[in-house]
Amino acid sequence: MVLSFARRLAAVGPILLVVSLLLFVALRLLPVDPAAMSMPPTATKVEIEAARSAMGLDRPLVEQYAIWLGQTLHGDFGTSIHMRRPVGGLLLETLPATIELSVAAMIVAGLLGIGGGLALFALRNRRGEAVAELTTTLMMSIPEFLWALLFIFLFGVLLSALPFTGRLDPGMTRPVVSGFLLLDALLVGRPDIYASALRHLLLPAAALGIAFAPPVMRVLRTSLVDVYQEDYIRQARLRGVGEARILLAHALKNAILPTLTLMGVQFGFLFGGSLLVEVIYAYPGMGNLMVDAVRNADLPIIQAVALTYCVVVLAITSAVDALVLLLNPRLRA
Amino acid sequence: MIPRWARDGRVLVGLVLLSAVLVVALLAPWLAGMAPDDQDLLATLLPASWQDGGDAAHWLGTDSLGRDVFARLLYGARVALTVAAIAAPGAMVAGTVAALLAGYLGGWFDWLVGRAVDVWMSFPPVILSLILMVGLGTGTRNVIFAIMLVDWTRFCRVLRAEVLVVARRDYVTAAGLVGFGHVRILLREVFPAIVPLLITLLTLEMGIAVVVEAILSFVGLGVKADEVAWGQMIADGRSTIYQAPFNLLAPVVAIFLTVAGFNLLGDGLRRSLDVRLLEGRG
Numbered sequence: 001m002v003l004s005f006a007r008r009l010a011a012v013g014p015i016l017l018v019v020s021l022l023l024f025v026a027l028r029l030l031p032v033d034p035a036a037m038s039m040p041p042t043a044t045k046v047e048i049e050a051a052r053s054a055m056g057l058d059r060p061l062v063e064q065y066a067i068w069l070g071q072t073l074h075g076d077f078g079t080s081i082h083m084r085r086p087v088g089g090l091l092l093e094t095l096p097a098t099i100e101l102s103v104a105a106m107i108v109a110g111l112l113g114i115g116g117g118l119a120l121f122a123l124r125n126r127r128g129e130a131v132a133e134l135t136t137t138l139m140m141s142i143p144e145f146l147w148a149l150l151f152i153f154l155f156g157v158l159l160s161a162l163p164f165t166g167r168l169d170p171g172m173t174r175p176v177v178s179g180f181l182l183l184d185a186l187l188v189g190r191p192d193i194y195a196s197a198l199r200h201l202l203l204p205a206a207a208l209g210i211a212f213a214p215p216v217m218r219v220l221r222t223s224l225v226d227v228y229q230e231d232y233i234r235q236a237r238l239r240g241v242g243e244a245r246i247l248l249a250h251a252l253k254n255a256i257l258p259t260l261t262l263m264g265v266q267f268g269f270l271f272g273g274s275l276l277v278e279v280i281y282a283y284p285g286m287g288n289l290m291v292d293a294v295r296n297a298d299l300p301i302i303q304a305v306a307l308t309y310c311v312v313v314l315a316i317t318s319a320v321d322a323l324v325l326l327l328n329p330r331l332r333a
Numbered sequence: 334m335i336p337r338w339a340r341d342g343r344v345l346v347g348l349v350l351l352s353a354v355l356v357v358a359l360l361a362p363w364l365a366g367m368a369p370d371d372q373d374l375l376a377t378l379l380p381a382s383w384q385d386g387g388d389a390a391h392w393l394g395t396d397s398l399g400r401d402v403f404a405r406l407l408y409g410a411r412v413a414l415t416v417a418a419i420a421a422p423g424a425m426v427a428g429t430v431a432a433l434l435a436g437y438l439g440g441w442f443d444w445l446v447g448r449a450v451d452v453w454m455s456f457p458p459v460i461l462s463l464i465l466m467v468g469l470g471t472g473t474r475n476v477i478f479a480i481m482l483v484d485w486t487r488f489c490r491v492l493r494a495e496v497l498v499v500a501r502r503d504y505v506t507a508a509g510l511v512g513f514g515h516v517r518i519l520l521r522e523v524f525p526a527i528v529p530l531l532i533t534l535l536t537l538e539m540g541i542a543v544v545v546e547a548i549l550s551f552v553g554l555g556v557k558a559d560e561v562a563w564g565q566m567i568a569d570g571r572s573t574i575y576q577a578p579f580n581l582l583a584p585v586v587a588i589f590l591t592v593a594g595f596n597l598l599g600d601g602l603r604r605s606l607d608v609r610l611l612e613g614r615g
């Protein structure tokens with residue numbers, strides 16, 4: 001088991017290397033000149049040339065890549081052209097926000113997905129089944145950014161129940177300990193900040209989570225149907241175990257495995273989907289940083305943020321592989 | 334006799350929805366009654382015509398530049414359907430060719446395709462399309478190109494597994510023994526077996542293409558500023574949500590109905606074309 005996991009982990013390294021190379025080459029092919037962009041409009045050609053050689057842009061592409069890779073591996077992501085700040089610092093500020101949002105959304109997706117899957121299963125071969133299935137198909141037609149807009153409209157504008165911009169009420173300052181706002185609010189003992197952060201997190205997390213719940217529902221329902229064909233379910237019935245207990249204590253334990261695998265894969269997609277939800281809710285995470293950088297053609301930020309997204313997605317998929325291996329004895333060879 | 338797929342309720346509803354969007358897109362100039370980019374800075378952010386202060390000339394009100402929301406909604410359907418109709422088949426062709434060759438030839442080519450898919454899948458699709466749009470620049474044609482470049486893996490991953498199974502079937506081996514060439518075996522023996530799956534994937538991909546185009550246009554990296562797209566309307570509507578809610582709601586509903594049409598059609602086709610599901614049903 002350890003061996004097969006190590007093999008999977010070893011595959012991640014080369015993938016990341018290729019990803020970084022592709023990113024680097026793709027962004028160097030762009031018709032933008034970072035040196036000229038970093039200078040004031042009044043700069044002369046000589047000054048721009050000086051900036052170009054200071055940034056190493058006059059060297060061969062391979063050498064530039066080697067330098068960039070070396071710096072990146074040492075945690076130096078360069079300086080933003082537009083904001084004139086170290087990119088590493090910007091990442092440290094925004095990555096925890098995006099992780100906080102994604103984890104909260106994953107919890108929503110998990111609760112809705114498992115609850116909905118159990119409900120779908122309970123409805124099987126009954127009158128409500130067709131309606132429930134149609135509902136999940138229609139839910140799948142609403143991507144996360146449409147949920148985000150619908151929730152703003154419903155809960156933000158019509159009901160005025162929840163805030164839909166930023167992470168905190170205006171006037172509150174963000175305590176910075178770990179970067180994870182909910183955690184930091186507790187660490188500095190500010191329940192008011194905790195409450196405000198939670199209220200700001202609710203709509204974006206719900207919008208992102210609900211978009212990824214329907215596939216979880218369907219897979220859980222299907223695996224429950226499969227598990228109910230097994231002998232041990234009939235045995236439990238013969239022993240007089242109640243239906244609710246059979247479902248929750250006996251069947252769910254086995255049916256949850258494929259569901260967990262799917263949720264892991266979904267988590268990777270969800271992490272990428274957080275970008276749009278962040279933009280729509282003006283939530284100061286990596287997604288907003290990326291979109292701003294893209295609009296300003298801020299290459300150092302685009303490179304670093306894109307690479308960070310890839311690292312996180314690969315980390316999630318590897319962790320899920322390991323977890324599935326741990327939980328499923330049949331895969332341990 | 335009516336084929337099985339045409340009797341599925343989902344397929345019918347999906348087809349009705351998509352036909353409606355198609356008719357609207359084709360007849361946009363006649364239905365709208367005015368140009369989608371006609372600005373009237375004296376009549377910005379008008380509410381819908383049945384609300385207080387509404388103008389009968391602007392059925393769904395106007396946006397922040399005084400452009401007619403209804404006209405923009407109709408014209409937006411043209412871009413959405415164009416992107417869906419070209420990008421999805423494009424991604425399908427690229428992904429299918431790669432999958433057929435990888436699954437059938439095996440060896441180093443299969444390895445190469447597999448690693449390429451791994452690298453692609455480690456990028457969240459949104460990030461990859463954003464980067465591509467930075468490089469390609471805005472415009473409908475580039476949106477289409479970016480979607481093809483990002484989404485060929487969706488076809489390749491699923492189809493490769495299917496090709497592996499089909500290529501090991503006895504009739505394919507028999508075709509080889511009879512002396513058929515590789516090309517003929519691929520096209521005449523293997524390809525027909527994956528067509529049902531292909532049609533389903535294509536339908537779903539068209540829905541995805543509509544969403545991706547809306548996303549890119551929403552962040553300002555999709556269609557050009559002088560083209561009309563639902564994503565642009567959403568960007569305008571998000572910032573004026575209190576004054577003119579229909580500016581936001583209209584394109585949201587339009588995207589939902591279009592994507593629901595593709596998904597219902599795809600879901601219905603999957604159920605009625607998938608041989609294994611039919612066998613399971615008895």
